[in-house]
Amino acid sequence: MYVAVKGGERAIANAHRLVEHERRGDRNVPELGTEQIEQQLSLAVDRVMSEGSLYDRGLAALAIKQARGDLIEAIFLIRAYRTTLPRFGFSVPLDTADMAIRRRISSTYKDLPGGQVLGPTFDYTHRLLDFALAAEGNPAPPVTAPVDTAERFPRVTDLIAQDDLIERNPPENPGQPVGDLTREPLAFPAERDLRLQNLARGDEGFLLALGYSTQRGYGRNHPFVGEIRMGEVEVEFDIPELGLMASLGEVTLTECQMVNQFKGSLTEPAKFTRGYGLSFGHCERRAMSMSLVDRALRADELGEERTSPAQDEEFVLSHSDNIQATGFVEHLKLPHYVDFQAELALLRQMRRELETRASTHPEAAE
Amino acid sequence: MSRTAENYRGYNFAYLDEQTKRMIRRAILKAIAIPGYQVPFASREMPMPYGWGTGGVQVTAAILGPSDVLKVIDQGADDTTNAVSIRQFFEKTAGVETTTETEKATVIQTRHRIPEAKLQGHQVLVYQVPIPEPLRFLEPRETETRTLHALAEYGLMHVRLYEDIAQHGHIAKTYAYPVLVADRYVMDPSPIPKFDNPKMDDCAALQLFGAGREKRIYAIPPYTKVVSLDFEDHPFEATKFEQPCALCGATDSYLDEVITDDQGGRMFVCSDTHHCETRRCEGHVGHLGMPVTEAAE
Numbered sequence: 277m278y279v280a281v282k283g284g285e286r287a288i289a290n291a292h293r294l295v296e297h298e299r300r301g302d303r304n305v306p307e308l309g310t311e312q313i314e315q316q317l318s319l320a321v322d323r324v325m326s327e328g329s330l331y332d333r334g335l336a337a338l339a340i341k342q343a344r345g346d347l348i349e350a351i352f353l354i355r356a357y358r359t360t361l362p363r364f365g366f367s368v369p370l371d372t373a374d375m376a377i378r379r380r381i382s383s384t385y386k387d388l389p390g391g392q393v394l395g396p397t398f399d400y401t402h403r404l405l406d407f408a409l410a411a412e413g414n415p416a417p418p419v420t421a422p423v424d425t426a427e428r429f430p431r432v433t434d435l436i437a438q439d440d441l442i443e444r445n446p447p448e449n450p451g452q453p454v455g456d457l458t459r460e461p462l463a464f465p466a467e468r469d470l471r472l473q474n475l476a477r478g479d480e481g482f483l484l485a486l487g488y489s490t491q492r493g494y495g496r497n498h499p500f501v502g503e504i505r506m507g508e509v510e511v512e513f514d515i516p517e518l519g520l521m522a523s524l525g526e527v528t529l530t531e532c533q534m535v536n537q538f539k540g541s542l543t544e545p546a547k548f549t550r551g552y553g554l555s556f557g558h559c560e561r562r563a564m565s566m567s568l569v570d571r572a573l574r575a576d577e578l579g580e581e582r583t584s585p586a587q588d589e590e591f592v593l594s595h596s597d598n599i600q601a602t603g604f605v606e607h608l609k610l611p612h613y614v615d616f617q618a619e620l621a622l623l624r625q626m627r628r629e630l631e632t633r634a635s636t637h638p639e640a641a642e
Numbered sequence: 643m644s645r646t647a648e649n650y651r652g653y654n655f656a657y658l659d660e661q662t663k664r665m666i667r668r669a670i671l672k673a674i675a676i677p678g679y680q681v682p683f684a685s686r687e688m689p690m691p692y693g694w695g696t697g698g699v700q701v702t703a704a705i706l707g708p709s710d711v712l713k714v715i716d717q718g719a720d721d722t723t724n725a726v727s728i729r730q731f732f733e734k735t736a737g738v739e740t741t742t743e744t745e746k747a748t749v750i751q752t753r754h755r756i757p758e759a760k761l762q763g764h765q766v767l768v769y770q771v772p773i774p775e776p777l778r779f780l781e782p783r784e785t786e787t788r789t790l791h792a793l794a795e796y797g798l799m800h801v802r803l804y805e806d807i808a809q810h811g812h813i814a815k816t817y818a819y820p821v822l823v824a825d826r827y828v829m830d831p832s833p834i835p836k837f838d839n840p841k842m843d844d845c846a847a848l849q850l851f852g853a854g855r856e857k858r859i860y861a862i863p864p865y866t867k868v869v870s871l872d873f874e875d876h877p878f879e880a881t882k883f884e885q886p887c888a889l890c891g892a893t894d895s896y897l898d899e900v901i902t903d904d905q906g907g908r909m910f911v912c913s914d915t916h917h918c919e920t921r922r923c924e925g926h927v928g929h930l931g932m933p934v935t936e937a938a939e
Contacts, residue, residue: 284726352691359687360653461682461857464785590783600855603692604772610694610724614717614754614913617899618816618835621881626810 299344313337322528322557323347327598328354329458329477331527331556348479348598355599359458366454367524368512372531372554373431375507379558382432383501384535390429395506396558432503433533433550442535442548464590471573471593472566476554478596480562486586487568495572495584498537499551506530506558530555532563536571539578549578656703656736662686666704666859670850673861678823679791680774685857695728696854698751698770702732705766705850706749711739713747718755718896718913725753742916754817756838758895758917761847763864769832771853774860776820776830796828799871807876816881822869823862836870837881837896843868887912889931890921 300307314321314337324336328351336354343349379395382388406413436442455470462470475483490497511524532553540546551571553563572586585591595601654660662684669683688696706712712732716725720742728751729740741747744759751768761767777787780798790798799820806814813819819836823829831842832851842849842862849862862868872878886893888909895917897910909930912918922934 284721284723285730288723288726288730355687356689360659362659458687459684461684463682464783590785594784599687600692603694603696604855605693606691607693607772610753611717611722612754612833613898614835614896615817615833617897617913618837618881620899621883622812622814622816626812629811 299342308341310334310337310341313340319558320345320347320350322555322559323480323562324350324354326556326559326562327351327477327479328358330354330358348602352599352602363459365513368514368521369448370509370511370527370529372505372509372529373429373434375429375505375509375529375531376526377429377505377507379506380429380503381501382503384432384436384503388432388435390427397560429505431505431533433535436502436535436548440545440547443539443550445550462593464593465576466589466593468570468574468577471589472552472554472570474593474596475566475569478566479598479601480559480565482596482598482601483562483565483569486572486592487565489584490568490572490586495575495582495587497549497551497568497571499534499568499571500536501564502533502535502550504530504532504560504563506560528557530557530559530563532560532567534564534567534571549574653735655708656706656732656738657689658686658700658703662700663704666700669859670701670704670861673850673859674848674863676827677863677866678821678827678829678860680853680858680860682857683859685854688854690727690731692855693772694724695751695753695770697852697856697859698753698768698854699728699731699852700854701768701850701852701859702749702751703736705768706732706736706738708736708738710748711741711746712736713741713744713750714752715750715755715757715914716753717898718757718917719915721915744914744916754833754835755896755913756834756841758892758912758914759920761841761845763846765847767845767847767849769834769849769851771830771832771851771856771858773818774830774851774853774856774858776818776828791827794826799828803871803873807873813872813876813878819878820871822871824866824868828871829860829862835881835896836878839868839870839878840880883910885910886928887918887921888928890918890926891928891931892918892921892926 314333317340320340321333321336324339324347325331325333328336328339330336335357336350339350339353340347342353377390377393379397380390380393382392433442437444455467455473457470457473462474466474489495507528508526509529510526513522513524515522534551534553536549536551538546539549549571551567551574553565553567553570555563555566569586569592572584573589573592575582575587580587582588656663658666665684669681673679673681685697686700688699690696690699702712712729714720714725714729714732716722719725732738733740744750744757748764749766749768750757751770753770756767775784775787777790777798780802781787781790790796803813803815806812815836817835818830818833819839821829821831821839821842831839844865844867845862846864848864851860853859870878881896883897887895887897889911892912895912895914898913900909900911901907902909922931925933927933
């Protein structure tokens with residue numbers, strides 16, 4: 277007999293209890309601490325902070341724990357928390373030339389002022405499972421070299437710009453309001469500040485695939501890694517009422533500047549062009565992908581024909597957000613039986629009409 | 643659950659902060675002033691997923707007052723899981739009275755249905771909208787569709803409807819059936835079955851539509867003309883059912899088909915659970931139902 281889908285309230289409450297139980301897993305295994313996540317799954321924390329658009333390692337670690345390691349779910353928790361926070365204003369533009377460098381590589385020059393700093397990277401590791409790590413990992417302390425604090429690490433793009441071989445950065449414009457797509461709905465065409473904001477919080481997998489597609493000919497832009505740098509940068513906040521510049525602390529950033537093929541004309545000397553990527557924490561893959569996509573999205577500005585998905589601003593910016601994407605894809609789980617019923621009714625009606633036609637005019641149906 | 647309830651305590655009435663509510667109310671006022679026009683708004687990230695009613699929830703949060711009585715339905719029913727979840731959200735964050743009775747509610751948030759009972763002037767119906775743009779599947783670009791609306795250029799839509807007739811003999815849209823609002827804007831009524839379309843016309847209640855992911859709000863003010871698109875020789879026709887509700891015997895309500903066994907057994911029951919219950923309490927009995935007094939035992 278007909279049993280309505282009743283008892284939704286109890287089912288929901290019990291499902292919440294069950295998911296908490298599953299999250300904890302076998303209670304004979306020690307519970308994971310958020311400090312452990314923060315320290316030992318630090319790249320997951322970095323990704324959650326980047327796509328969650330909130331620089332807080334502790335909260336990101338908590339979100340990862342609560343989400344059972346589902347990073348998109350963790351990003352969702354962070355976003356939903358972030359949206360409730362008051363907004364005081366905008367920081368002074370960060371100066372990444374002043375970064376306390378922990379890693380800095382350039383693929384365009386063999387050596388350069390400040391040098392190449394390999395830093396903590398998986399690059400050149402052989403991807404062999406370390407079975408000993410399954411039992412215990414107690415690595416040797418890192419090798420250190422004396423640090424010359426006076427050493428400067430000028431940005432590679434700035435070095436290239438000295439010869440005027442690369443397009444200039446847009447001039448500073450301190451009075452210009454900063455776009456914020458979390459406060460104003462995104463409209464098209466979007467300015468580059470909003471595009472970069474969108475990409476900076478976009479899904480890493482989506483950016484990676486789009487960046488990759490440009491390398492395979494779908495909007496090719498001939499990139500060189502001018503520079504990737506990772507380290508700590510101070511965040512400052514200008515308070516004109518108090519006449520002072522307050523330091524809000526340091527953030528770890530990864531910046532990637534791509535140097536791309538030229539733009540020029542018969543009258544204008546050819547110059548390299550730029551693609552820019554920036555991420556919280558140590559997220560090289562994401563910063564690189566972002567800089568490829570940023571460059572591809574500048575097609576109109578640089579007079580290139582838009583032929584590929586990565587160059588299509590509306591396509592890219594409308595589908596980069598994994599919280600929007602996962603919500604809408606997963607909403608197909610919700611009941612749709614009212615609409616399905618409407619479809620069923622029409623389908624049955626059309627089939628009946630065909631049968632009627634076939635029985636009255638058998639030859640017409642063939 | 644208790645932990646969740648505690649977390650909510652730090653939040654403002656109905657979750658959203660007052661500045662955000664003002665921003666949403668401004669969008670709502672603009673939407674009411676231009677019936678059927680999609681107003682962009684700075685949709686917030688809500689603690690439930692996009693696609694699960696974040697637009698409707700934000701609209702409800704922005705208009706809800708402490709004395710309001712809230713009803714939430716999904717597929718016409720008060721007890722579907724997502725309706726329960728959204729109702730609980732407002733019980734916790736706003737502490738407003740909630741109800742399943744259509745007549746008692748001042749604000750009704752809905753997904754995919756309009757209640758069967760005729761809505762009144764003091765009521766607001768808030769729709770959850772997945773894709774607000776009626777032209778989206780004809781033209782994926784927002785820049786293009788906004789221009790088409792500005793020029794009231796709806797030829798594409800009519801061609802689509804005509805092609806359906808040529809191919810299937812019918813307009814093959816059975817839900818989210820496009821309407822023309824106040825003789826100006828073609829509007830997506832959200833994925834309600836076209837059965838419900840006539841209820842939008844000349845409705846006494848204010849109808850608000852919220853699309854969170856797509857960041858749009860639109861509205862049908864009370865007593866506004868709403869016409870389902872059609873052709874003179876293929877007039878709009880609401881879906882009809884061949885049998886009455888098996889539980890309450892209603893012949894004028896939208897029915898859900900329920901599969902009762904694996905031998906092809908089917909029964910049809912009202913999708914509007916409150917409507918069905920009310921009728922059964924009034925003594926109506928369908929062919930598979932039983933009188934309410936007995937069922938209660």
